[in-house]
Amino acid sequence: MVLVDSHCHLDQLDLTPYGGELALALQAASQAQVKAMLCVCIDMNNAQAVLAIAKKYPSIWASFGVHPSEKMATELTVDEIVAQAQDEKIVAIGETGLDYYHLKDEGDWQRTRFRRHILAARELQKPLIIHTRQAQVDTVNIMKAEKAEMVGGVMHCFTESLEMAKQAIALGFYISFSGIITFKNAQALRDVVLEVPLDRILIETDAPYLAPMPYRGKPNEPRYVCYVAEEIARLKQISVAQVAKQTTANFEALFKVNIHNVLS
Numbered sequence: 001m002v003l004v005d006s007h008c009h010l011d012q013l014d015l016t017p018y019g020g021e022l023a024l025a026l027q028a029a030s031q032a033q034v035k036a037m038l039c040v041c042i043d044m045n046n047a048q049a050v051l052a053i054a055k056k057y058p059s060i061w062a063s064f065g066v067h068p069s070e071k072m073a074t075e076l077t078v079d080e081i082v083a084q085a086q087d088e089k090i091v092a093i094g095e096t097g098l099d100y101y102h103l104k105d106e107g108d109w110q111r112t113r114f115r116r117h118i119l120a121a122r123e124l125q126k127p128l129i130i131h132t133r134q135a136q137v138d139t140v141n142i143m144k145a146e147k148a149e150m151v152g153g154v155m156h157c158f159t160e161s162l163e164m165a166k167q168a169i170a171l172g173f174y175i176s177f178s179g180i181i182t183f184k185n186a187q188a189l190r191d192v193v194l195e196v197p198l199d200r201i202l203i204e205t206d207a208p209y210l211a212p213m214p215y216r217g218k219p220n221e222p223r224y225v226c227y228v229a230e231e232i233a234r235l236k237q238i239s240v241a242q243v244a245k246q247t248t249a250n251f252e253a254l255f256k257v258n259i260h261n262v263l264s
Helices: 022-031 047-056 078-084 107-124 136-145 162-170 187-195 222-236 240-255 259-263
Strands: 003-008 034-039 060-064 090-099 128-133 153-155 173-177 201-203
Touching: 003 201, 003 222, 003 240, 022 034, 022 222, 034 047, 034 222, 034 240, 034 259, 047 060, 078 107, 090 107, 090 136, 090 153, 107 128, 107 136, 128 136, 136 162, 153 162, 162 173, 162 187, 173 187, 187 222, 201 222, 201 240, 222 240, 240 259
Parallel strands: 003 034, 034 060, 060 090, 090 128, 128 153, 153 173, 173 201
Antiparallel strands: none
């Protein structure tokens, strides 16, 4: 069985339990059947660290992008995003999107940045990793206006409505669920899980954030993605092995990678 953590921030993990060694955290993940990961970039400050990790480990890939909550003195142009995302280990653009929860009145530059990331992704023919929070209408409208369906992607750490999930799936996007689906107060989100077809689902930790039950409130890490898989299996009344097989196939299809080749 192979599980994939489709969204984590390996450069930000709390490695204290592992003596500061990322390799030991990855070994612990592997022992929990988490064999592959996508290490996600959030800004120019960690872009090189993220790529360096991906280039060191064959079953880890990277993204390039600037998170909607990260402020920049000068916004990247489409050409600059394209130039930064050329490496073959960079398989996605993002995370990008809109976050009105943290920056309610600063939508203009967020929307401009989001549009540029979509245009860059189209030029590169790489899928998008989209972060959306309390910005459902604008997120979908921009995805449609900028033809995000030409590259597809994933709605990461999804916490929005079933209607938004359906709109994203119609544009060729996958829906990624995190440890939030294990939280006691997340029944509405579990209801969404039930309605999203398994062949459109990815699983993630978003480590070091949002650790699942029974680790809620503690630092998250890739090995805990198994709890997300287990909850999806419970909700859909199927085996964890089925969840693992399909979500791994989904990851490979979206990001155009072959996990089994690099693991063999």
